[in-house]
Amino acid sequence: MIQPQTYLNVADNSGARELMCIRIIGASNRRYAHIGDVIVSVIKEAIPNTPLERSEVIRAVIVRTCKELKRNNGTIIRYDDNAAVVIDQEGNPKGTRVFGAIPRELRQLNFTKIASLAPEVL
Amino acid sequence: MRLVKCWFCSSTIYPGHGIQFVRNDAKIFRFCRSKCHKNFKMKRNPRKVKWTKAFRAAHGKDMTKDKTFEFEKKRNRPERYDRNVTENTLKAIKKIDKIRSAREAKHIENRLKPNKQKKLLDDKKEHDQHIHLVQAPGSVTGKIKVDVSEKKSVQNEAMEE
Numbered sequence: 001m002i003q004p005q006t007y008l009n010v011a012d013n014s015g016a017r018e019l020m021c022i023r024i025i026g027a028s029n030r031r032y033a034h035i036g037d038v039i040v041s042v043i044k045e046a047i048p049n050t051p052l053e054r055s056e057v058i059r060a061v062i063v064r065t066c067k068e069l070k071r072n073n074g075t076i077i078r079y080d081d082n083a084a085v086v087i088d089q090e091g092n093p094k095g096t097r098v099f100g101a102i103p104r105e106l107r108q109l110n111f112t113k114i115a116s117l118a119p120e121v122l
Numbered sequence: 123m124r125l126v127k128c129w130f131c132s133s134t135i136y137p138g139h140g141i142q143f144v145r146n147d148a149k150i151f152r153f154c155r156s157k158c159h160k161n162f163k164m165k166r167n168p169r170k171v172k173w174t175k176a177f178r179a180a181h182g183k184d185m186t187k188d189k190t191f192e193f194e195k196k197r198n199r200p201e202r203y204d205r206n207v208t209e210n211t212l213k214a215i216k217k218i219d220k221i222r223s224a225r226e227a228k229h230i231e232n233r234l235k236p237n238k239q240k241k242l243l244d245d246k247k248e249h250d251q252h253i254h255l256v257q258a259p260g261s262v263t264g265k266i267k268v269d270v271s272e273k274k275s276v277q278n279e280a281m282e283e
Contacts, residue, residue: 057220061262064144066227069142073137073138074137074139075137075138075142076140076141076142077141077142077144078141078142078143078144078145079143079146080144080146081146091278099267100146100148101144101148104209120148122144122148
């Protein structure tokens with residue numbers, strides 16, 4: 001349940017450390033974003049000497065939420081933090097590595113590159 | 123479909139039940155119901171929470187070492203489907219279940235057996251020491267035993283006089 005002003009961790013090595021959600025891509029007044037949704041965010045904290053800098057506006061896809069993810073087979077998965085992977089306009093990740101566990105849903109939503117880079121797909 | 127065990131209480135989790143929590147190091151904790159989930163969030167140690175299987179195993183209340191548990195171990199190698207093997211496995215599951223529960227019951231029975239005698243002695247002691255809580259000290263209940271021969275000698279003496 002990510003909404004504007006939510007801080008998210010960054011789960012890749014693109015250079016950003018922390019993002020703040022500004023807007024949810026999709027419907028015009030969509031309230032919350034879940035796993036697999038693309039958000040517009042501003043970089044609140046960045047690693048020095050990387051292409052991404054603080055207060056840059058970029059897009060990201062949410063990969064982990066503290067709010068439970070419900071699957072069709074009845075399983076419910078909850079992560080420990082809210083995390084996103086920085087993305088470009090097409091949907092390709094900006095970084096080359098992804099950290100942490102990634103849910104299977106991303107593969108079905110055409111984020112196959114992220115799913116293939118993930119160390120663990122749950 | 124796979125039946126898994128609850129991380130907290132060790133009961134089986136059937137499909138559609140419970141929540142899985144994925145920690146940041148990708149370790150998965152499965153819970154059978156919100157009771158176990160909430161206890162986990164409270165950072166309780168299942169080995170110290172009395173109603174969990176972990177506690178019972180750690181304190182010797184339940185049987186832990188037995189050959190019947192070997193059958194249930196998770197094997198990571200997938201088996202090639204063979205109709206006969208499946209049929210025999212299904213039959214074996216029922217039989218092993220029966221044997222295992224009989225052994226578990228026996229384990230608990232053996233654990234409680236020496237206490238029965240002790241309980242009897244304790245009850246007897248309590249009766250002897252604390253009967254005054256139930257009956258007044260001077261009250262007479264039951265028959266009093268009198269030695270007949272003594273009485274007779276007294277009577278004879280009286281008559282002689």
